[in-house]
Amino acid sequence: MTTDTAAPHPRLAKMANQIAASVPDPARSDEQTAAHLRTFWTPQMIADLRLAAGSDPEGLRNDVHRALALLRQA
DSSP: OOTTTTTTHHHHHHHHHHHHOOOOOGHHHHHHEEEEEEEEHHHHHHHHHHHHHHHOOGSSOOOHHOOOOHHHOO
């Protein structure tokens, strides 16, 4: 039996894109998305999202990429 570790990545990417698209202040969507991820996502979910960002960069909105960069700085 094999485990497909890549399976959650598209789902997490979709979730992160939806979060970024629905923040209250679109001009600060990267900061607000980072805050949401920091508050509500587990470290493993964020790590998996980073893998998704690396394997399919076009699958994430630019503000999600910026949010991941902000999380790296924190």
